Amino acid sequence: xxxxxxxxxxxxxxxxxxxxxxxxxxxxxxxxxxxxxxxxxxxxxxxxxxxxxxxxxxxxxxxxxxxxxxxxxxxxxxxxxxxxxxxxxxxxxxxxxxxxxxxxxxxxxxxxxxxxxx
Amino acid sequence: xxxxxxxxxxxxxxxxxxxxxxxxxxxxxxxxxxxxxxxxxxxxxxxxxxxxxxxxxxxxxxxxxxxxxxxxxxxxxxxxxxxxxxxxxxxxxxxxxxxxxxxxxxxxx
Numbered sequence: 001x002x003x004x005x006x007x008x009x010x011x012x013x014x015x016x017x018x019x020x021x022x023x024x025x026x027x028x029x030x031x032x033x034x035x036x037x038x039x040x041x042x043x044x045x046x047x048x049x050x051x052x053x054x055x056x057x058x059x060x061x062x063x064x065x066x067x068x069x070x071x072x073x074x075x076x077x078x079x080x081x082x083x084x085x086x087x088x089x090x091x092x093x094x095x096x097x098x099x100x101x102x103x104x105x106x107x108x109x110x111x112x113x114x115x116x117x118x
Numbered sequence: 119x120x121x122x123x124x125x126x127x128x129x130x131x132x133x134x135x136x137x138x139x140x141x142x143x144x145x146x147x148x149x150x151x152x153x154x155x156x157x158x159x160x161x162x163x164x165x166x167x168x169x170x171x172x173x174x175x176x177x178x179x180x181x182x183x184x185x186x187x188x189x190x191x192x193x194x195x196x197x198x199x200x201x202x203x204x205x206x207x208x209x210x211x212x213x214x215x216x217x218x219x220x221x222x223x224x225x226x227x
Binding site for chain 1: 158159160161162163166205214215217218219220
């Protein structure tokens with residue numbers, strides 16, 4: 001149980017275009033999902049916390065107009081990178097908490113999306 | 119500020135034991151996590167400690183001392199597949215995970 005999927009697993013896009021990444025909890029409901037970014041040889045950096053039915057909470061330094069997050073249902077959150085630039089190339093990972101267990105400590109990670117902007 | 123320190127890289131021999139240390143300074147504490155991350159993949163959960171002491175789970179054990187702001191992950195009977203990065207993360211008072219930079223573990227035959 002507690003499986004999180006991401007789509008696509010990798011994407012290449014041209015500078016200036018937008019890319020949407022989906023994060024789904026497959027066998028549980030997630031009121032809270034997290035979006036991370038990881039550059040090579042660096043740790044995970046939390047970008048934003050996404051709560052179902054409300055606006056996402058962005059970490060300091062993350063542009064909310066550039067990284068659009070939508071958490072429209074208990075099983076789906078999307079991250080859209082708008083007007084992508086080469087410096088946005090990174091590994092984007094989502095994670096989710098299982099609402100049903102009431103366990104606020106466990107986060108289940110998706111497999112990640114490798115974004116390359118040319 | 120919040121800070122988590124762990125060694126950048128460690129090397130060990132197949133079949134041996136290795137201990138990866140993690141020290142932390144955070145605003146509040148709601149537990150410490152260890153994750154394993156293979157290159158190009160997402161982290162996978164290894165352990166969670168919220169009370170002082172040692173938690174053993176098969177070949178992996180994790181220790182916590184809250185008074186010292188210190189934890190370690192102990193890997194026994196190392197296998198080549200254990201070559202990965204090991205991430206230490208602390209959940210702060212806001213239930214946010216604060217991540218260390220990770221320790222790259224290299225296993226040699």
